Amino acid sequence: MKTLTIRQPDDWHLHLRDGAVLEAVAPYTAAHFARAIVMPNLVPPVVTTADAAAYRERILAALPEGSGFTPLMTLYLTEATQAADVESGFRDGLVTAVKLYPAGATTNSESGVRNIEAVYPVLERMAAIGMPLCVHGEVTDPAVDIFDREAVFIERVLTPLRRRLPELRIAMEHVTTKDGVAFVRAQDDNVGATITTHHLIINRNAILAGGIRPHYYCLPVAKRETHRLALREAATSGEGQFFLGTDSAPHVDPLKESACGCAGVFNAPNTMACLAQVFEEEGALEKLEAFASLNGPAFYRLPPNERRIRLTRHSEPIETVRKVTAGAETITVFDPMSPIHWKVEDDAS
Numbered sequence: 101m102k103t104l105t106i107r108q109p110d111d112w113h114l115h116l117r118d119g120a121v122l123e124a125v126a127p128y129t130a131a132h133f134a135r136a137i138v139m140p141n142l143v144p145p146v147v148t149t150a151d152a153a154a155y156r157e158r159i160l161a162a163l164p165e166g167s168g169f170t171p172l173m174t175l176y177l178t179e180a181t182q183a184a185d186v187e188s189g190f191r192d193g194l195v196t197a198v199k200l201y202p203a204g205a206t207t208n209s210e211s212g213v214r215n216i217e218a219v220y221p222v223l224e225r226m227a228a229i230g231m232p233l234c235v236h237g238e239v240t241d242p243a244v245d246i247f248d249r250e251a252v253f254i255e256r257v258l259t260p261l262r263r264r265l266p267e268l269r270i271a272m273e274h275v276t277t278k279d280g281v282a283f284v285r286a287q288d289d290n291v292g293a294t295i296t297t298h299h300l301i302i303n304r305n306a307i308l309a310g311g312i313r314p315h316y317y318c319l320p321v322a323k324r325e326t327h328r329l330a331l332r333e334a335a336t337s338g339e340g341q342f343f344l345g346t347d348s349a350p351h352v353d354p355l356k357e358s359a360c361g362c363a364g365v366f367n368a369p370n371t372m373a374c375l376a377q378v379f380e381e382e383g384a385l386e387k388l389e390a391f392a393s394l395n396g397p398a399f400y401r402l403p404p405n406e407r408r409i410r411l412t413r414h415s416e417p418i419e420t421v422r423k424v425t426a427g428a429e430t431i432t433v434f435d436p437m438s439p440i441h442w443k444v445e446d447d448a449s
């Protein structure tokens with residue numbers, strides 16, 4: 101039986117939500133991952149260091165007994181964010197990064213940034229103290245086709261931002277296009293990119309061909325096959341700028357299976373198994389550790405985890421969790437549309 105032992109992975113882009121959903125989903129991430137960058141797009145958002153401290157306590161309370169999982173907190177950047185608050189949260193070790201949502205770009209982004217000029221004082225302070233900015237990289241201009249919004253964001257927002265503040269450390273979140281991959285490669289190591297599990301597995305046909313499938317709808321929306329192949333190539337290259345951010349984004353089923361369904365794919369329970377499968381298909385199992393466990397800590401200037409996990413390939417397909425219960429509702433787990441043979445044998449919970 102094929103086995104693979106790697107340093108314990110981290111998730112550099114995760115939605116844990118709050119309340120009953122937090123309680124339902126947190127144990128799945130804590131079972132496999134040592135740390136995660138926790139997204140701040142709650143309602144209301146996690147804006148101040150005090151908000152992040154309170155949210156961190158709620159997350160810790162939702163973890164199973166004895167879990168060693170560490171949530172790495174982020175602040176939701178608004179045009180009213182105070183540079184002094186951001187700096188004090190970072191210096192205290194309570195806050196790891198700030199998240200930029202262009203207003204209206206994605207789930208719960210209405211309080212995000214409309215005019216980037218308004219947040220330059222905060223960005224300048226972050227550049228000075230070496231604090232990373234996580235970016236949802238899509239323009240919201242309704243005139244721009246939804247499949248082009250990442251490429252246009254690179255041209256209109258990221259390129260000028262890089263020119264103006266080259267020392268600012270930027271994580272381009274959930275990169276979904278070959279344009280995004282090329283942009284990141286053309287930058288110095290102040291720029292990194294997360295890649296999700298599902299964007300390595302699905303293209304836009306999964307959402308639209310043969311019926312509309314809301315559980316494959318997320319933002320940035322999955323693109324055509326050439327882009328998926330570029331993401332696979334980047335993720336399995338081992339290059340330090342690319343690392344895992346699952347963007348596991350749970351929404352209860354009634355909010356997904358609706359005439360106007362929410363964006364987000366919940367993949368935390370089977371992410372590591374899916375990734376082992378992807379890396380095996382690409383003949384790159386030896387690069388999985390770099391992608392999931394080494395490149396992210398290097399970008400965030402944190403030590404890699406000392407603990408190891410073991411993945412095993414079984415000849416028979418593995419039965420995986422299909423739905424998770426949260427309060428009175430269910431949340432559907434990402435279905436990779438082909439049998440999964442890998443299993444994390446040694447979970448960290």
Ligand SMILES: NC(=O)N[C@@H](CC(=O)O)C(=O)O
Binds near residue numbers: 115318319349364
């Ligand atoms: N990825 C998504 O489709 N949704 C995320 C928001 C985000 O990461 O853009 C969510 O919070 O649901």
Ligand SMILES: [Zn+2]
Binds near residue numbers: 206236273274320
């Ligand atoms: Zn996003």
Ligand SMILES: [Zn+2]
Binds near residue numbers: 113114115139347349
């Ligand atoms: Zn996200």
